[in-house]
Amino acid sequence: MNAPDSTSERDIQLIREVADRVMTGVPTQVEPFPATPTEWATTYRIHVAGSAPDGVARVLNPRLSAPESIRAEFELARELGTAGIGPAILYADHHTGLAVMEHAPGGHLTEPATARQAEWTADLLKRLHGLPNTGRPRLQDFKVSESLAAVRQRIDAHPSLDIYAEAIGRYAETGRFLKETTPVEKLCHNDLNPTNILFGESRSWLIDFDHMGLGDPFFDLATVILSLRLRPDTEDHFLRHYFRCPPTAAESRRLESTKSIVLLRYALMTLALLPLSFDFAKTAVSEKELSPPFVFRRDENESHETAVYRLSRAFLVNGLNW
Incomplete structure (x- = not known):
């Protein structure tokens, strides 16, 4: 659940430190996306100053995901980002469970797909x-x-x-x-x-x-x-x-x-x-x-x-x- 607590505050601090290194623009704000039914991961929007593209951070819950599963997921995310099936991955560390990726300029559907x-x-x-x-x-x-x-x-x-x-x-x-x-x-x-x-x-x-x-x-x-x-x-x-x-x-x-x-x-x-x-x-x-x-x-x-x-x-x- 994407509720603000001490865990999300630590996540945001880590995301800011990583985003400063891997993103082309200067991060100005990190905010969680709306809550979803699952607790496997929390996702954050990384707002960037100026015309540089925003980013997205995904933080996996270490209590619910084994290290080898996190590694495998991040490897797949890199592969699919390179193939253009998913967003490009800018940073991924299975030890911390953090991945930072390009922000795909789209959103979820709320109406039936065309x-x-x-x-x-x-x-x-x-x-x-x-x-x-x-x-x-x-x-x-x-x-x-x-x-x-x-x-x-x-x-x-x-x-x-x-x-x-x-x-x-x-x-x-x-x-x-x-x-x-x-x-x-x-x-x-x-x-x-x-x-x-x-x-x-x-x-x-x-x-x-x-x-x-x-x-x-x-x-x-x-x-x-x-x-x-x-x-x-x-x-x-x-x-x-x-x-x-x-x-x-x-x-x-x-x-x-x-x-x-x-x-x-x-x-x-x-x-x-x-x-x-x-x-x-x-x-x-x-x-x-x-x-x-x-x-x-x-x-x-x-x-x-x-x-x-x-x-x-x-x-x-x-x-x-x-």
């Missing part, structure tokens, strides 16, 4: 999935495994979460079916929620690579369709642009099954972010109170934890009903 924006994203994914496979990590496997263990712990402690046991079962069952027919694994992003895709006037960028690794490219495709809320005609345009032809009947069936996996995985991983002490029974959420999946909204006077729980329930309801 056909043009979907096309840009299809181009990025085609390039990402076409990168060499050899020696790639599987950063997502550890995070998913850790999240499932945390969810089981919460189910055991809170009877009101029994429906999440059904979600785990459905997730495993569909996952086994898809694994039997997995296409050739590709280097995948594996976490293309709306905050991890930036859109400018003529292109898009992918950011935040802490879930990257070899995986099923259909997971990336399904996540983009859901997270960018593509309308049916835009989804068709997106897929035609990615495959360079209409998807086959088998590809379309696989994609629909993968959408269920995406929603259920996010439901479980979002629930795992909440502390075991959270009062789930008291924070009962009706379906009418739910935002669409991937829309993180914190209502007035609502705690961050309650907003995260509502988001998890939105993923859960849609995943089980898919």
Whole structure:
């Protein structure tokens, strides 16, 4: 969470010291971006004097990321920055968990993506999935495994979460079916929620690579369709642009099954972010109170934890009903 405290003050001091060395302009202000559901990392905007471009700093939480995972993420970020898939990396140190990068002149979408924006994203994914496979990590496997263990712990402690046991079962069952027919694994992003895709006037960028690794490219495709809320005609345009032809009947069936996996995985991983002490029974959420999946909204006077729980329930309801 991007809340000001002694930790963020130390982060800002370190960012200022590094930015003074690696950026072309003089840093004038470092401020956190708005809070997101996860605590894996905190992101800051580095404002620079004059006409020099601004920067962005990403600070990983050492309690939630192993050193080898941080190193792998930063290496991938450098590679994708060089390839033009993500912002260029100016500085990265896995010991401190700090990366400083160029500021991509774009922002996150708050409305469904247009056909043009979907096309840009299809181009990025085609390039990402076409990168060499050899020696790639599987950063997502550890995070998913850790999240499932945390969810089981919460189910055991809170009877009101029994429906999440059904979600785990459905997730495993569909996952086994898809694994039997997995296409050739590709280097995948594996976490293309709306905050991890930036859109400018003529292109898009992918950011935040802490879930990257070899995986099923259909997971990336399904996540983009859901997270960018593509309308049916835009989804068709997106897929035609990615495959360079209409998807086959088998590809379309696989994609629909993968959408269920995406929603259920996010439901479980979002629930795992909440502390075991959270009062789930008291924070009962009706379906009418739910935002669409991937829309993180914190209502007035609502705690961050309650907003995260509502988001998890939105993923859960849609995943089980898919």
